[in-house]
Amino acid sequence: MKQSNSETREDFVMRLFEAYYTRVFAFTRKCAPQDVSEDVTQEVFVRLLQHPRLEELDLSVSYLIKVAHNLLRRRHARSTR
Numbered sequence: 118m119k120q121s122n123s124e125t126r127e128d129f130v131m132r133l134f135e136a137y138y139t140r141v142f143a144f145t146r147k148c149a150p151q152d153v154s155e156d157v158t159q160e161v162f163v164r165l166l167q168h169p170r171l172e173e174l175d176l177s178v179s180y181l182i183k184v185a186h187n188l189l190r191r192r193h194a195r196s197t198r
Contacts, residue, residue, distance in 0.1 A: 118176050126171060134162050137178045144182045148189050157188045 118136070120129040141161055145154035161184045165171060174180070 120172050126166065129171070130162055130165050133165065133176060133181070137181050138162070140178050141181050141185050145185050145189060148186075149192075153189075153192070157185055157192065160188055161185050 118133060120126070124132075138158060142154055142158045145157045148154075149157065161181055164184060165176075165181075168174070
């Protein structure tokens with residue numbers, strides 16, 4: 118999914134959120150408790166808002182799931198230290 122020229126960054130991320138939140142949450146829910154899954158899923162979209170080259174990315178649900186996977190791995194590594 119690409120951002121259209123007339124679309125703001127926030128509107129684009131909201132469109133992604135509406136389209137993919139459920140699928141990203143379902144993935145994280147298989148790997149973590151519900152509260153952690155909700156936090157990680159929301160963090161995926163917050164990080165998108167902060168991405169410096171968001172407009173250049175061609176985003177898919179697999180990209181978002183990979184971001185969630187990396188966040189879960191980091192969270193797990195931090196908790197085991």
